[in-house]
Amino acid sequence: MRVVGIDLGSRRSGYGVVERQGQAIFCISWGEIKLSSNKKKLSQRLCSFYDHLEAIIKQYLPQEVVIEDLYVARNVKTAFVLGHLKGVAMLLAEKMSLPVFTYSPSEIKKAVVGYGRADKEQVRAMVQRLLQLPEMPGEHAADALAAALCHLHTLRL
Amino acid sequence: MRVVGIDLGSRRSGYGVVERQGQAIFCISWGEIKLSSNKKKLSQRLCSFYDHLEAIIKQYLPQEVVIEDLYVARNVKTAFVLGHLKGVAMLLAEKMSLPVFTYSPSEIKKAVVGYGRADKEQVRAMVQRLLQLPEMPGEHAADALAAALCHLHTLRL
Numbered sequence: 001m002r003v004v005g006i007d008l009g010s011r012r013s014g015y016g017v018v019e020r021q022g023q024a025i026f027c028i029s030w031g032e033i034k035l036s037s038n039k040k041k042l043s044q045r046l047c048s049f050y051d052h053l054e055a056i057i058k059q060y061l062p063q064e065v066v067i068e069d070l071y072v073a074r075n076v077k078t079a080f081v082l083g084h085l086k087g088v089a090m091l092l093a094e095k096m097s098l099p100v101f102t103y104s105p106s107e108i109k110k111a112v113v114g115y116g117r118a119d120k121e122q123v124r125a126m127v128q129r130l131l132q133l134p135e136m137p138g139e140h141a142a143d144a145l146a147a148a149l150c151h152l153h154t155l156r157l
Numbered sequence: 158m159r160v161v162g163i164d165l166g167s168r169r170s171g172y173g174v175v176e177r178q179g180q181a182i183f184c185i186s187w188g189e190i191k192l193s194s195n196k197k198k199l200s201q202r203l204c205s206f207y208d209h210l211e212a213i214i215k216q217y218l219p220q221e222v223v224i225e226d227l228y229v230a231r232n233v234k235t236a237f238v239l240g241h242l243k244g245v246a247m248l249l250a251e252k253m254s255l256p257v258f259t260y261s262p263s264e265i266k267k268a269v270v271g272y273g274r275a276d277k278e279q280v281r282a283m284v285q286r287l288l289q290l291p292e293m294p295g296e297h298a299a300d301a302l303a304a305a306l307c308h309l310h311t312l313r314l
Contacts, residue, residue, distance in 0.1 A: 046244055047251035070237055080227055083240020084247065087203055091245050094204035 001155065002028065004062035005148030006053070006089055007140045008070070010081045011035055013049065014140025017060040018131070018148040025152060027131040028060055030141040042084070050088050057096055065093040066151040068143065069104045103150050108143070111150035158312070159185065161219035162305030163210070163246055164297045165227070167238045168192055170206065171297025174217045175288070175305040182309060184288040185217055187298040199241070207245050214253055222250040223308040225300065226261045260307050265300070268307035 007014040012035060017028040033052045036045050057065075067089060070082050093100045106116030112126045124142040127133070130149060137145060164171040169192060174185040190209045193202050214222075224246060227239050250257045263273030269283045281299040284290070287306060294302060 041251075041257070043247040043251040043257045046248045050248055079236070080240045080243070083237045084244025086237070087241025087244035088248050090200040090241065091203045091207055091248070094200040100198070100200045 001064070001152065002060070002062045003064045003066055003148045003151055004057060004060065005066045005068075005144040005146070005151070007068055007143035007147060008082050008085045008089070009035075009140050010078045010085075012140055013085065014138065014142070014144035015053070015056055016137070016141055016145030016148050017056075017062055018145060018152060020152050020155075025131065025149070027133060027145065029056075030133075030137050030145055031056075032138060032140050042081070046084055046088050049085060050092055053089060053092055054096075057092070057098070063098065064151065065089070065098050065100045066147045067100060067102050068108060068147050069102045071105060101151050103147060103154075108146050108150040111153045112146045158221070158309065159217070159219045160221045160223055160305045160308055161214060161217065162223045162225075162301040162303070162308070164225055164300035164304060165239050165242045165246070166192075166297050167235045167242075169297055170242065171295065171299070171301035172210070172213055173294070173298055173302030173305050174213075174219055175302060175309060177309050177312075182288065182306070184290060184302065186213075187290075187294050187302055189295060189297050199238070203241055203245050206242060207249055210246060210249055211253075214249070214255070220255065221308070222246070222255050222257045223304045224257060224259050225265060225304050226259045228262060258308050260304060260311075265303050265307040268310045269303045 002019040005016045013033045016030040019026050036048050090100050109118045110116045113122050123146050124136050127142045127145045128136045159176040162173045170190045173187040176183050193205050247257050266275045267273045270279050280303055281293050284299045284302045285293045
């Protein structure tokens with residue numbers, strides 16, 4: 001079972017592709033999708049996000065897509081941009097016939113750190129350890145990998 | 158100049174295609190896109206919305222897309238669904254190389270009724286009158302036609 005986790009951010013989003021073989025879990029790839037500069041129109045930025053994510057899915061061929069649930073952002077404008085990105089990501093998954101699963105931020109933290117209110121550094125460190133990564137992933141990639149791990153963990157239970 | 162206006166709603170959205178020839182303005186088509194039932198997954202509903210809107214644009218070939226700005230909904234869940242729909246609509250416009258314009262609800266009302274806080278019945282009645290429609294359009298279609306009229310009005314100024 002191979003899944004791609006996605007962490008949405010208004011400036012950059014993270015992705016992480018993780019595979020489970022029996023009891024073992026491997027990291028296939030991770031990284032960030034930078035949203036093109038604010039100077040571009042929002043529609044262009046959404047399209048570039050869609051195209052980038054599509055290329056990642058075509059390259060790594062995950063069977064399922066995992067997205068962190070949106071929480072209410074402090075800033076309404078940011079909340080709407082996150083909503084647009086999530087809509088676009090879900091549309092892409094559907095167009096590629098991949099099922100979408102969502103988990104709350106606290107479910108994801110609990111799955112990798114055992115505590116729903118863990119801080120970002122803890123998540124990064126545990127993701128590195130669980131997946132035996134050569135370096136600590138960036139914040140967004142770590143959240144994306146954590147979402148993928150949370151899903152694989154939930155599937156196993 | 159032919160434009161399509163879109164009014165986003167969490168249960169049903171409206172569309173309205175309007176054309177300006179010199180000083181005259183004609184309504185080409187209007188209607189509603191029902192979001193498939195709540196029993197379907199959100200990703201499937203977004204995909205069906207995208208496909209439906211794509212079919213309308215391919216049929217009527219507007220040159221520009223007009224969308225009402227989102228305001229903060231009372232219900233956070235509804236706000237996110239509207240955000241997803243708007244993201245999907247903007248992505249579609251970009252994929253079809255159509256520029257997207259957005260106006261606030263009060264700008265749109267002002268353009269058709271002359272008053273930014275007009276009620277829905279007033280908007281429906283004025284849209285019917287301005288476009289000489291044989292019947293009063295439904296609420297969502299009227300809002301979509303009003304958005305298109307607002308854009309054509311703004312262009313003329």
